[in-house]
Amino acid sequence: MEDYYSDYDGQTILVTGGAGAIGGNLCRKLSELNAKQVIILDDLSSSYEWNIPKAKNIMFVKGSILDDEMLKRVFKEKPDYVFHLAAHFANQNSVDNPEIDLMVNGMGILKVLEYSQLVELKRFVYSSSGCGVYGLDSRMPFEEHDTSISLHTPYQVTKLIGELYTNYFHNLYELPICNARFFNVFGPGEVPGIYRNVIPNFFYWAMNGKPLPITGDGTETRDWTYVDDIIKGLLAMGIKEEAIGESFNLGSAKEHKVIDMANMINELTGNEASVTFIERRNWDVKCRLLSSVDKAGRLLGYKPQMKFEGGLKEVYNWFTDNCDNIQRTAEF
Numbered sequence: 001m002e003d004y005y006s007d008y009d010g011q012t013i014l015v016t017g018g019a020g021a022i023g024g025n026l027c028r029k030l031s032e033l034n035a036k037q038v039i040i041l042d043d044l045s046s047s048y049e050w051n052i053p054k055a056k057n058i059m060f061v062k063g064s065i066l067d068d069e070m071l072k073r074v075f076k077e078k079p080d081y082v083f084h085l086a087a088h089f090a091n092q093n094s095v096d097n098p099e100i101d102l103m104v105n106g107m108g109i110l111k112v113l114e115y116s117q118l119v120e121l122k123r124f125v126y127s128s129s130g131c132g133v134y135g136l137d138s139r140m141p142f143e144e145h146d147t148s149i150s151l152h153t154p155y156q157v158t159k160l161i162g163e164l165y166t167n168y169f170h171n172l173y174e175l176p177i178c179n180a181r182f183f184n185v186f187g188p189g190e191v192p193g194i195y196r197n198v199i200p201n202f203f204y205w206a207m208n209g210k211p212l213p214i215t216g217d218g219t220e221t222r223d224w225t226y227v228d229d230i231i232k233g234l235l236a237m238g239i240k241e242e243a244i245g246e247s248f249n250l251g252s253a254k255e256h257k258v259i260d261m262a263n264m265i266n267e268l269t270g271n272e273a274s275v276t277f278i279e280r281r282n283w284d285v286k287c288r289l290l291s292s293v294d295k296a297g298r299l300l301g302y303k304p305q306m307k308f309e310g311g312l313k314e315v316y317n318w319f320t321d322n323c324d325n326i327q328r329t330a331e332f
Contacts (some may be wrong), residue, residue, distance in 0.1 A: 001223060002232070002235070002301075003323050004235075004236065004239040004240065005033050006033075007239045008033040008034070008035050008081075008235070008238070009033060009034045009035070010034065010036045011035050011081060011122075011164065011322075012035070012036050012037045012039070012077055012078060012080050013030055013035050013037070013038050013039065013078070013079055013080065013081045013082075013083065014039045014041065014074055014075070014079040014082045014083070014148055015027050015030075015038060015039065015041070015081070015082075015083045016065050016082070016084050016085055016086035016112060017041075017084075017085035017086030017087060017127075018038070018040030018041065018042055018052075018060075018085065018203070019044060019046045019047035019048070019049075019051065019052045020042070020085060020089075020189075020190075021047075021058070021187065021189035021191075021225045021227065021231060022085055022127070022185055022189075022227055023040070023042070023047075023083075023085045023187070024047075024051060024052060024086075024189050025187065025188070025189055025227050025231055026083060026231050026234060026235075026295050027040055027053050027058055028053040028055075029231050029235070030235075031053065031057050032149075032182070033057040035056055035057055036058055037058075037059060037077065038050065038055075038058045038059070039059050039061060039074050039077055039079065039203070040058065040059065040060045040061065041061050041063055041070060041071075041086070042060070042061075042063075042086065043062065043064040043240070044062060045088075045312075046089060046195070046196075047191070048191060048192070048325070048329050051191065051322075052327070053188060055100065060316070061073060061074055063088045064107075064108075064112065065104070065108040065112055065205070066103060066104065066107060068111070069076065069238070071112065074113075075118065075119060078119050078120075079119065080122050081121065081122055081123050081124075081238055082116050082123075082125070083127070083234060083238070084112055084124065084126045084127060085127045086104070087104065087105055087127065087159075088100055088108075088155070088158075089155070089195065089196075089314055090105075090155055090195060090196075091132075091153040091155045091156070091283060091284075092153075092195055092281065093155070094154035094155035094158070094330055095153055095154065095155075095242075095283060096158075098154040100191070101154045101155055101158055102154065102158055103161045104158075105155070105158030105159065105161065106162075106165075108174075109126065109162045109165055109166070110162075113126040113150070113165055113166065113169045113175070116169075116175060117173055117175055117280060120246065121176060122176065122238075123177075123178065123237070123239070123244070124166065124169075124175055124177045124178075124239050125180060125234055125237050126162055126166045126177060126178070126180065126181060127180050128159050128160075128161065128162060128163050128179045128180060128182070128191060128247065129155070129156065129159040129181060129182055130142060130181035130249050130251055130289075130291055131156075131182075131183060131184060131185040131260035131289055132151070132156035132160065133147045133148065133152075133153060133156065133159060133160045133163065133181060134146065134147060134148055135297045136148070136150065136285060136286070140260070140288060140289075140290045141253065141290040141291055141292040142249065142289075142291050143201075143249075143292045143294075143295070144181070144247050144248065144249060144292075146269075147160070152285055153283045163179045163247060166178075166179055167179075167245075168233050169304060170244075170245050175225045176244045176245075177244070178237045178245065178246050178247070178248065179247040180230075180233065180234055180237055180247075180250050181248065181251075181291075182201065182225070182230060182251075182290045183222075183223040183224075183225050183250065183252065183289065183315040184197070184222045184223050184224045184225060184250065184251075184289065185197075185225055185226075185227055186199040186225070186226065186227065186311060186312075186315060187223075187226050187227030187228065187311060187314060187315060188227070188317075189227065189318065189320035191329055192204035192326065192330045193327055193330055193331040193332060194331055194332050195291070198258070199224070199261070199301045199312070199315060200315070200319075202261070202262060202265045202281050202290075203265055203315060203319050204267055204319075204326065205271075206265050206268075206269040206332055207271070208268050208317060209271060209272075209273055210271075210273055211273040211274055211275055211276040212265065212271075212273075212276070213257055213265065213275070213276050213277075213278050214259065214273045214275075214276070214277050214278070215277075215278055215279065215280045215284060216258070216277070216280045216284075216287070217259075217277065218257060218258050218259025218262070218275070218277070219257055219258075219259065219287075220257070221253060221255035221256060221257055221258070221260045221286070221288045221289060221290070222255070222256060222258065222286070222289050223252055223253070223254065223289045223290050223291050224252060224256055224308055224311070225251050225252040225304060226252070226263070226306035226308075226310075226311040228305075228307075229250070229302075229304040229305060229306055230250050232302065233248065233250040233300060233302045234250070236300040236301060236302060240299065240300055240301075242299040242300070243300060245298065246295075248300060248302070249293050249295065249296060250289040250291075250293070250296060251290075251293055251294060251304070252291070252304045253290070253291055253304065254271045254290075255288065255289070255290050256308055257301065259275070260273045261308075262275050264309065264312055265312065268312060268316045269316065282322070
């Protein structure tokens, strides 16, 4: 166990979006670290009650980050830490619903920051997007200083807006913020659906004997990062003094081809339907994604551990264990 984990013992922690895949795994870990109370604020717009971690020190509040009454309720508990993971997810959803995306990802984080300013927070950790804030004019592997304002989806725009707001609250009010830039997070806990990530969707289709639809030719790469590695990075960002006012890539620093990922999933599930190729979406312009995690390694001690193949096996095991609930709630 990391030496700073004991700092969460006896603390009150608010996790917005805590019913989601990343949030749920984070809340479960915080509960295990003997937090006094872990408060989940989530409207279940893209998550389900059956998938929320249960423990005596976890309190679930169903509500939106846009609802002042709900925000007053959770901030009345005077959290020591806020992990802001609530978001309107993701790229295609934002293209289809840009106004909702701006409200949730823009106004939402502004409201949470305003309430955070009223309590004496030890840290505000924001979940940004490494796949979003870097553009075609950013060099790979992506480094934290090389962000772009030439973006291709509302989700990418609003994730960058979130960082601008956290930085503003740090610069003007000295709120102890830090920004986590996630890269293609995967792992147990993500229910498949029309706007969800490719790995849970591929497992769902493969386990139902369907061909896996690849946009493009399959040689495209992604920096898939296992959720437990992400959680370790977030926990370090919450404690390390060096993290305050900074942005960090949380990725695997490795590329994997989409076709290789699809073949691994078909092999794991015994799916003989293979793959099919479809036209790439017009906003999907990045054929490669690769993070540099040198800064996170240097300042946070961040070092991703899970091998990609091992992470896929863990997802398969989770799908097998939760098959009935997944089949019942998957939304396509």
